[in-house]
Amino acid sequence: MPGTDSEATAAREASLPARAKIAVTAGRVAAALSQKAGRGSGSVIGGKVALKLDPDLLATLAEHLDVVLVSATNGKTTTTRLIAEALRAAGPVVSNALGANMPAGITAALAGGSDAKFGVIEVDEKYLAGVARDTRPKAIALLNLSRDQLDRAAETRMMAEKWREGLKDTDAVIIANADDPLVTWAASSCRKVVWVAAGQAWKEDAWSCPSCGGVMQRPGDDWFCQDCGFRRPQPHWALQGTHVIDPQRGAWPIQLQLPGRANLANATSSAAVAAVFGVPPQVALQRMQTVTAVAGRYDVVSYLGRDVRLLLAKNPAGWLETFSLIDQPPAPVVLSVNAMDADGTDTSWLWDVDYERLAGHPIFVMGQRKLDLAVRLEVAGLQFQVVDTLEQAVQMAPPGRIEAIANYTAFQQLRKAVAN
Amino acid sequence: MSFPTGHPQQYEPQQPAPQQYGRSSRMSDSSLRLVWVYPDLLSTYGDRGNALVVERRARQRGLGVQRIDVRSDQAVPTSGDIYLIGGGEDRPQRLAAERLRNDSGLVRAAENGAIILAVCAGYQILGHEFVNDLGEREPGLGLLDVWTTRGEGARCVGDVLAEVDPRLGLPQLTGFENHQGVTHLGQGVSPFANVQVGRGNGTGDGTEGAWRDTVFGTYLHGPVMARNPAVADMLIKLALDVNALPPADTTWYDALRAERIAATRQPA
Numbered sequence: 001m002p003g004t005d006s007e008a009t010a011a012r013e014a015s016l017p018a019r020a021k022i023a024v025t026a027g028r029v030a031a032a033l034s035q036k037a038g039r040g041s042g043s044v045i046g047g048k049v050a051l052k053l054d055p056d057l058l059a060t061l062a063e064h065l066d067v068v069l070v071s072a073t074n075g076k077t078t079t080t081r082l083i084a085e086a087l088r089a090a091g092p093v094v095s096n097a098l099g100a101n102m103p104a105g106i107t108a109a110l111a112g113g114s115d116a117k118f119g120v121i122e123v124d125e126k127y128l129a130g131v132a133r134d135t136r137p138k139a140i141a142l143l144n145l146s147r148d149q150l151d152r153a154a155e156t157r158m159m160a161e162k163w164r165e166g167l168k169d170t171d172a173v174i175i176a177n178a179d180d181p182l183v184t185w186a187a188s189s190c191r192k193v194v195w196v197a198a199g200q201a202w203k204e205d206a207w208s209c210p211s212c213g214g215v216m217q218r219p220g221d222d223w224f225c226q227d228c229g230f231r232r233p234q235p236h237w238a239l240q241g242t243h244v245i246d247p248q249r250g251a252w253p254i255q256l257q258l259p260g261r262a263n264l265a266n267a268t269s270s271a272a273v274a275a276v277f278g279v280p281p282q283v284a285l286q287r288m289q290t291v292t293a294v295a296g297r298y299d300v301v302s303y304l305g306r307d308v309r310l311l312l313a314k315n316p317a318g319w320l321e322t323f324s325l326i327d328q329p330p331a332p333v334v335l336s337v338n339a340m341d342a343d344g345t346d347t348s349w350l351w352d353v354d355y356e357r358l359a360g361h362p363i364f365v366m367g368q369r370k371l372d373l374a375v376r377l378e379v380a381g382l383q384f385q386v387v388d389t390l391e392q393a394v395q396m397a398p399p400g401r402i403e404a405i406a407n408y409t410a411f412q413q414l415r416k417a418v419a420n
Numbered sequence: 421m422s423f424p425t426g427h428p429q430q431y432e433p434q435q436p437a438p439q440q441y442g443r444s445s446r447m448s449d450s451s452l453r454l455v456w457v458y459p460d461l462l463s464t465y466g467d468r469g470n471a472l473v474v475e476r477r478a479r480q481r482g483l484g485v486q487r488i489d490v491r492s493d494q495a496v497p498t499s500g501d502i503y504l505i506g507g508g509e510d511r512p513q514r515l516a517a518e519r520l521r522n523d524s525g526l527v528r529a530a531e532n533g534a535i536i537l538a539v540c541a542g543y544q545i546l547g548h549e550f551v552n553d554l555g556e557r558e559p560g561l562g563l564l565d566v567w568t569t570r571g572e573g574a575r576c577v578g579d580v581l582a583e584v585d586p587r588l589g590l591p592q593l594t595g596f597e598n599h600q601g602v603t604h605l606g607q608g609v610s611p612f613a614n615v616q617v618g619r620g621n622g623t624g625d626g627t628e629g630a631w632r633d634t635v636f637g638t639y640l641h642g643p644v645m646a647r648n649p650a651v652a653d654m655l656i657k658l659a660l661d662v663n664a665l666p667p668a669d670t671t672w673y674d675a676l677r678a679e680r681i682a683a684t685r686q687p688a
């Protein structure tokens with residue numbers, strides 16, 4: 001739990017109920033101890049300790065904040081950051097910017113929030129309903145749902161069902177991606193929904209109607225179920241090319257420093273969220289322009305005299321979006337895949353990724369599961385080289401900026417490797 | 421017809437016609453008809469990989485391949501050479517079983533001697549019955565003499581090593597399993613393999629999968645062909661009705677197999 005000592009924090013903490021006060025202090029002590037022991041920032045541990053002492057702490061801390069929750073399979077960290085920047089136009093913001101997105105991490109982030117007006121909170125999909133109950137948000141952004149870590153995650157439709165059940169009585173305005181049938185189904189039982197046509201490149205988890213099981217028809221950007229009539233709602237907001245279209249049909253250019261279609265979609269949803277709090281799209285979008293790398297993602301680093309861009313892709317939908325933003329061939333590409341617990345230990349998802357799209361790029365494969373990747377690429381008919389380290393890949397790579405795409409723990413390792 | 425995951429893939433130029441090694445091929449014409457059943461419902465565990473590997477290994481032998489991806493609102497053709505069915509979650513599995521029972525194309529293809537390989541949820545559908553997402557007994561297609569109940573214990577998740585039925589002449593199997601079902605084998609089938617590591621059918625007797633004639637079921641994904649190209653080759657040989665195929669490079673498959681077999685024997 002970060003130790004902020006501003007007067008505002010002190011005043012705010014003084015106003016907390018006794019139990020919450022003790023919990024916050026205990027959490028801060030635990031976090032400091034954990035930090036001293038070299039275990040990262042200690043914020044999650046601090047949050048755990050604090051929540052144990054006061055199970056209502058999250059609710060207490062959220063009470064005088066205007067809270068926005070952001071959940072999705074992909075893009076929630078970036079979108080949380082974009083919304084946080086946009087809302088800073090209207091007041092101070094507290095956010096779990098580093099992606100600690102389960103209740104303990106969220107509690108820790110809010111406890112460090114001092115004088116914030118807004119709480120912009122990324123929430124793990126599985127915890128969304130509970131966090132929504134505790135924090136009584138004004139808005140909830142639902143971006144997308146797709147397969148991720150199949151060895152332990154629930155199926156995507158079950159996740160949509162959990163959202164649907166858990167959010168149906170919420171007073172929050174739901175900002176939902178109308179192009180994702182699973183998200184639409186989850187949101188369509190809510191009272192207040194703002195639909196955003198944010199697009200969805202990955203379609204393989206929604207060929208079956210989430211409502212009745214019928215086969216989904218998907219002509220162009222539209223989708224509908226012939227059997228039960230469940231269909232794409234009319235969007236209020238839309239991403240059109242590189243513009244946000246607002247409900248009054250105003251078109252606002254998006255100028256992000258973050259690359260890719262997925263981030264244009266994230267900016268569109270973020271603009272729709274900002275509007276709920278009275279921040280107009282032009283102001284929101286202008287503020288989003290200041291966001292560069294998010295937790296190291298999209299960071300261009302200099303390594304061994306070469307430019308290397310670090311890209312995170314954790315699941316098939318994420319890889320698909322990433323392929324669409326990398327430099328054209330012959331830009332060299334490094335792929336790194338691990339299968340540790342945090343990645344999911346089942347690598348079969350590699351076969352759901354269209355690696356065929358990398359034709360023409362010089363390709364280097366590395367990571368714990370480089371041989372799984374090698375077979376995948378061989379079957380795709382691609383040329384590639386297997387390497388042990390990023391250093392080797394960089395030394396062998398032909399000229400040009402190197403695009404390094406990695407899944408979760410492999411990405412952390414790449415960051416470490418280039419930090420030297 | 422193509423399922424919208426794919427992109428046109430580039431392959432090396434076709435080599436000489438396949439007839440040179442198929443004396444009494446089952447194949448109706450010179451290209452292998454590879455049918456992937458219901459990718460919209462049963463393609464959760466990288467099952468597309470099995471279709472890609474069979475296709476790749478057939479083309480490496482100079483065979484033309486016609487891949488037919490059949491969505492669950494389309495009729496299953498009866499004239500395919502090889503049918504692949506993948507794994508899926510509980511609700512899609514029920515929907516797939518309902519639609520396959522109504523369609524009857526797969527059953528008729530099987531009666532004509534088609535080659536079928538099904539994985540996990542697909543394997544259960546080939547049997548007499550399984551337990552569906554509503555907790556009810558759902559009839560399967562009865563193409564394999566097996567039936568599946570729901571396991572009481574923990575889900576079977578993890579790497580698997582197994583020795584294949586020696587009559588099939590295949591090397592050790594490596595793969596990944598992730599299922600709750602327990603599949604019981606009747607008199608009409610043999611175990612596809614016996615596990616050395618992993619749970620396989622989950623019955624506690626070490627059996628993994630089931631087969632008879634040209635119909636195979638297994639719990640292994642990974643997908644199974646990526647780690648066991650010999651299984652893909654076996655299906656191609658059955659389709660051509662030959663005992664051997666020209667060699668095709670297995671360097672990367674072999675490296676992956678060695679790594680996974682070692683890792684499975686000695687978990688970190």
Ligand SMILES: [Zn+2]
Nearest residue numbers: 209212225228
């Ligand atoms: Zn429907």
